[in-house]
Amino acid sequence: xxxxxxxxxxxxxxxxxxxxxxxxxxxxxxxxxxxxxxxxxxxxxxxxxxxxxxxxxxxxxxxxxxxxxxxxxxxxxxxxxxxxxxxxxxxxxxxxxxxxxxxxxxxxxxxxxxxxxxxxxxxxxxxxxxxxxxxxxxxxxxxxxxxxxxxxxxxxxxxxxxxxxxxxxxxxxxxxxxxxxxxxxxxxxxxxxxxxxxxxxxxxxxxxxxxxxxxxxxxxx
Numbered sequence: 001x002x003x004x005x006x007x008x009x010x011x012x013x014x015x016x017x018x019x020x021x022x023x024x025x026x027x028x029x030x031x032x033x034x035x036x037x038x039x040x041x042x043x044x045x046x047x048x049x050x051x052x053x054x055x056x057x058x059x060x061x062x063x064x065x066x067x068x069x070x071x072x073x074x075x076x077x078x079x080x081x082x083x084x085x086x087x088x089x090x091x092x093x094x095x096x097x098x099x100x101x102x103x104x105x106x107x108x109x110x111x112x113x114x115x116x117x118x119x120x121x122x123x124x125x126x127x128x129x130x131x132x133x134x135x136x137x138x139x140x141x142x143x144x145x146x147x148x149x150x151x152x153x154x155x156x157x158x159x160x161x162x163x164x165x166x167x168x169x170x171x172x173x174x175x176x177x178x179x180x181x182x183x184x185x186x187x188x189x190x191x192x193x194x195x196x197x198x199x200x201x202x203x204x205x206x207x208x209x210x211x212x213x214x215x216x217x218x219x220x221x
Contacts, residue, residue, distance in 0.1 A: 020176030028159040034098035039105025064103035093165030112143035
């Protein structure tokens with residue numbers, strides 16, 4: 001007997017799906033912003049920091065790049081309370097995603113800064129600019145231009161990765177889908193709709209990032 005699609009069974013839960021999507025976008029945005037901050041700080045630590053700072057930064061990067069994101073999430077949410085630090089599920093989810101995202105962004109920003117010709121910084125210093133001014137006005141913009149596609153890809157992966165935080169009870173779109181599935185028993189329809197919503201969200205993010213890239217740098221690579 002052929003499977004009978006019943007997408008109308010999901011209609012009463014449209015509000016929950018949209019609310020879950022808004023939560024997902026909020027968690028993704030928070031994680032991306034924090035991840036970028038970590039990435040910038042970590043890249044500067046690797047390039048300009050002393051040996052102990054470089055060593056600690058490298059340990060952080062290697063740990064979060066080479067262990068599963070889900071295990072990291074459980075370590076933060078279920079493990080830290082054993083050390084006396086208990087975080088609310090949304091906070092733990094955002095921190096976990098930010099640390100995972102940031103580990104990759106450290107390398108993205110580092111490669112961007114290293115790709116800028118050394119002569120530019122020397123020229124900036126010759127003009128009397130302070131090291132911080134050289135970094136911000138001479139090095140950072142071309143570095144960002146060089147790595148923007150990689151940065152955009154990491155943002156997309158972070159948005160997709162938000163589905164993990166439902167595993168600790170965070171009310172995102174995947175969590176909403178699991179609830180709806182338990183009420184309607186229409187698993188195929190529920191998760192197909194969720195896939196479609198993620199797809200639309202990712203495409204919208206790509207369009208937004210393309211617009212930002214054109215506004216900042218004039219054209220896409």
